[in-house]
Amino acid sequence: MNFHSQVRRPAGVQGIMMARRMNANHRGMMEWALEHLDVSSISNVLDVGCGGGGPMSQLSRKASHARFTGLDLSGDMLRMTGKVNASVLKKGMLDRVRGSVSSLPFRDGSFDTVFACETTYFWPDLRENLRECRRVLADGGRMILVQEAWDSPKWRERNESWQKGFKMRFCSLEEYGSLLGEAGFADVSTVTEEEQGWFVTVAGTGGN
Numbered sequence: 633m634n635f636h637s638q639v640r641r642p643a644g645v646q647g648i649m650m651a652r653r654m655n656a657n658h659r660g661m662m663e664w665a666l667e668h669l670d671v672s673s674i675s676n677v678l679d680v681g682c683g684g685g686g687p688m689s690q691l692s693r694k695a696s697h698a699r700f701t702g703l704d705l706s707g708d709m710l711r712m713t714g715k716v717n718a719s720v721l722k723k724g725m726l727d728r729v730r731g732s733v734s735s736l737p738f739r740d741g742s743f744d745t746v747f748a749c750e751t752t753y754f755w756p757d758l759r760e761n762l763r764e765c766r767r768v769l770a771d772g773g774r775m776i777l778v779q780e781a782w783d784s785p786k787w788r789e790r791n792e793s794w795q796k797g798f799k800m801r802f803c804s805l806e807e808y809g810s811l812l813g814e815a816g817f818a819d820v821s822t823v824t825e826e827e828q829g830w831f832v833t834v835a836g837t838g839g840n
């Protein structure tokens with residue numbers, strides 16, 4: 633596997649090294665995102681594309697009462713998520729499931745939160761995959777997206793080089809909003825950090 637595919641689907645020794653880098657690189661963005669998230673009502677979280685488990689560990693420190701399920705295509709990432717979140721695992725509050733966002737192996741309404749950090753760029757069919765995330769959320773639940781990139785004139789040159797190398801897909805913030813709406817979400821709100829190009833989007837299921 634080459635360097636670029638280690639971001640899409642990290643595996644093996646190189647994948648673990650890449651995931652360590654991602655855990656470190658995403659830390660500041662997650663700290664910022666957590667300042668904008670009310671996690672008090674979170675109790676059962678699906679972390680889609682959990683990778684090396686760094687963002688999950690930051691979220692779980694703030695939502696220490698919550699149960700977590702980490703899902704990823706890569707078995708090596710699930711093992712790393714277990715190590716990085718060893719205390720949550722030890723408490724019996726972490727499940728790890730190998731699978732794809734295309735077909736989540738969970739019943740309808742299984743979670744109150746679906747969290748996706750730095751992963752939607754790689755999803756095969758964003759609208760349908762968001763619909764699948766909506767399916768596993770209970771009424772009154774929320775989808776949380778945290779990303780360091782979106783499509784905008786300011787970042788176009790950088791995005792194009794990432795797009796070529798990593799085969800990532802970027803949407804504008806308006807497009808993410810429309811796709812979430814088409815996938816059945818309501819009340820979409822987004823906060824941005826313009827200097828860094830980070831954003832956090834929260835979308836509700838529309839139920840109570």
Ligand SMILES: C[S@@+](CC[C@H](N)C(=O)[O-])C[C@H]1O[C@@H](n2cnc3c(N)ncnc32)[C@H](O)[C@@H]1O
Nearest residue numbers: 640641654681682683705732733749750751754
């Ligand atoms: C850039 S990493 C981000 C990992 C972690 N969320 C973070 O922010 O550090 C992207 C992760 O998404 C996973 N991924 C990519 N496509 C996926 C899919 N279709 N279903 C589930 N996970 C996927 C990859 O295996 C990888 O671990």
